[in-house]
Amino acid sequence: MTDRNLVYNLYRITIKTLADPFQADTTLPRPKLQGWAGALVCCLAGLALALFGTRAQAQDWIRTGTGLGVEKIKLAVPDFKPSTQDAKNAELLKTFDDTLFNDLDNAGIFDMVSKSFYPLEVPGNPSEVRFDAWSNPPVNASMLAFGDLGVSGGNVTVHGWLFDLKNTQSPQVLGKQYNDTATTDNARIIAHRFADEIIFRLGGGINGIAESKIYFVSDRSGHKEIWVMDYDGANQHQLTHIGSISLSPRISPDGSRLAFSSVTKTNWDIRMFSTELNRMVSFPAYPGTNLSPSWSPDGTKLALSSSRAGDPNIYVCDASGAGLHRLTTGKGPDVSPTWNRKTGAQIAFVSGRTGLPQIYTMEADGTNLQRITDQGYAVSPSWSPNGQFLTFAWFRKYGPGAPGANDIYLMDIASKQWVQLTHDGGRNDFPSWSPDGRHIVFQSSRTGSEQIWTMLADGTKVQQLTFSGRNSQPNWSWK
């Protein structure tokens, strides 16, 4: 029996009653337990029995094997059943089923069972679930999401359930009902919400990203303007109509304002767009070239690069543009600041003070400057939502004839260890983290022109989101 099988069996033996902890211990295989450790466990279990036994007679003691969490959850999502006879059912069901399956597939925490393995009879409500048909081969699922959808009187009603198939006693993990006017857009939104609920429960309390947005630069209208789309590439539309060149969009943490840099008659300025008012709002015009704004995680401050005092340096100001003060000094350009999204206490940025651009970090007050890339050409840092990683674009061997290309890398800040996420495909640049910390959106020219792509933060599941025009500099919303 391999280790994984063993572990899997251990997982199935999840419950051992406290009433007999010693017997529970002996039934569990303990390949790696030393004698003394086993004795210790027994002692502790006995102690727990003594402590808690008096308080609650029926308490359970659960012991499981190790390494269970590394397997992805096998999830089956059959098509939802129509619950009414309305003619619009088929159209809405198609949108709903496709969206739900894609959302769960994109989440990165599920091993989706292909629909071709499913039994012919799919359940529409809990009484129709046949556990053995879904949990045995060929489906082999451990979780099942199912439900029904029906249109009546111009309204669509969706019932959705999530069942733990290994637990026939109380299988229901989630039960939801949604009601809205019957449009395909609403069917999409309902599917997003249900997918997010499932991801929230099974993904450890991290909110799903199905309703998040990606802001990006596109030249489809003839000028480089700021555009926005859903996280899966749907619903792309133009936000700004300035008619010059607009770059580096950065959405505020609450999603209400969009900061970006744009060419005016005299220089590059930071501009501000309100997504609530759907128009430009005022932001002071500083002298010099002002680029790459970045929101602090509490939304009260902006970091930006300004050349008002000569060389481009990192400055910080309030969200209104007041109180501008300088953080970095010295020769060479400093650009692309990005805040530590967890704490807001550090800023990473790109500096050319030693020649080729490299990534540096500093405290939010400008102290404790540290260089974190050792060679090559490193730009576009983006700090992960949990504060532990930087992702950036890096030419590790830079120079004429050097091997390699511009790729996305992921670095652990504390240990400075890194892995390479993209390879073999064009120039990859401008990575940006999704709010759940599981995805990265980036720009790549692997198809010949610059387009927006996403991938999981382990470099797999690479997907192209945009196809027309040239699209660049994506920025994922904060929630």
Place this chain on the structure above:
Amino acid sequence: MAADTEIFFEHSHLGKPLAWSTGLHLGFWGFVLLLGLVLHGNRGAGWGAGGGGDAIGVALVSSVPLPANPTQTQNVLANESKGLTLSRPELQQVEPEAIPIPGKNAKVKPKPVTSASKQKTQPQPEPETNEVPFGGGGPVSGPYGTFNAAGAKGGFGFTGGGGDFGSRYAWYVRVVQQKVSENWLKYEVDPRIQNANRVYVTFDINRAGQPTNVRVEQSSGVPSLDQSALRALQRIDTFGPLPSDYSGGKVSVEFWFDYKRGG
């Protein structure tokens, strides 16, 4: 006689320069070595010790909230394929050799028949060196969850308020296990430690899913290991709210960490 004296004279004449020469050579090389030590002795001892240079052997532990690649591979490049460039070689069925029919006057007895099952199987073809071996591909295994890799592992116990938490909400137990394992950074443990006793950490999960009251129940005797276990819990904001139909106000968890370096 005269020649002898001449030779003897020349020999004694060379002695002093030779000694000088040896001394100066030794001095020169000693100086060069000393200079090298002084100027470059601590080169590379600076930052970036983890992945600098060309080193590819990354062994990160991380908390990207993704399930880990179950097969621990050495690749740093993400790879969609599971390493199927070389499929598992099939066993070749060897036909038993035909048994010769003995002639009428044959004096040689036929050899005893060897059954097919006793025949040795052919040696399997060696994989090409540039192919990803079977099962060796997949996503980068570097930063993702090496919870039970390299010999280190953990486990945990639950004491719920309602009595049957683990049986009713096995999916929640799984979430807790996964999150703690994702957030345990083994590089925080003192690298000189090879083996350590098990450290027990206990904590409560409140209704909102936040770990509270985190404490070391039984120390391993290695402060850095205890710290890394505590930090794993402190790093977690929430496990997600407790199941809505669960009646209790909190769940108590005992989690243990076993640490062993290098397997």
